[in-house]
Amino acid sequence: MKANQPSKRVVTQLRAEATQPKLWERVEGFVKLSRPASIRLTPTVAKRLNTLAVVHGTDSAEELAKRWLAERIDYELNLIEKARRQAV
Numbered sequence: 651m652k653a654n655q656p657s658k659r660v661v662t663q664l665r666a667e668a669t670q671p672k673l674w675e676r677v678e679g680f681v682k683l684s685r686p687a688s689i690r691l692t693p694t695v696a697k698r699l700n701t702l703a704v705v706h707g708t709d710s711a712e713e714l715a716k717r718w719l720a721e722r723i724d725y726e727l728n729l730i731e732k733a734r735r736q737a738v
Contacts, residue, residue: 689715696711
C-alpha cells in the first residue's frame with residue numbers, strides 16, 4: 651500500500667458515511683434556493699459594475715455583485731467572530 655493511500659477500512663467507512671445525507675456538510679448556495687432581492691443602483695454605478703463584470707470575466711454584473719456581497723459578508727462575520735474570541 652502506498653503511503654498516501656487510505657487503508658481499505660478507511661475507504662469502506664467513508665463510502666458508508668457518503669450514503670448517509672444527514673452526515674453531509676451543508677454548503678451555502680446549495681441548501682436552499684435564493685430569495686429574490688433587488689438593489690437600486692444609480693445609472694453610473696450600474697454602468698461601472700457592468701464594466702467591472704466584463705473585466706472580471708463574469709457572466710453578468712449581478713453575478714459579480716452577488717460574489718462581492720458574499721465575500722464581504724463572510725469577511726465581516728469573520729471579523730466579528732475574531733473580536734468575540736479576543737474579548738473572552
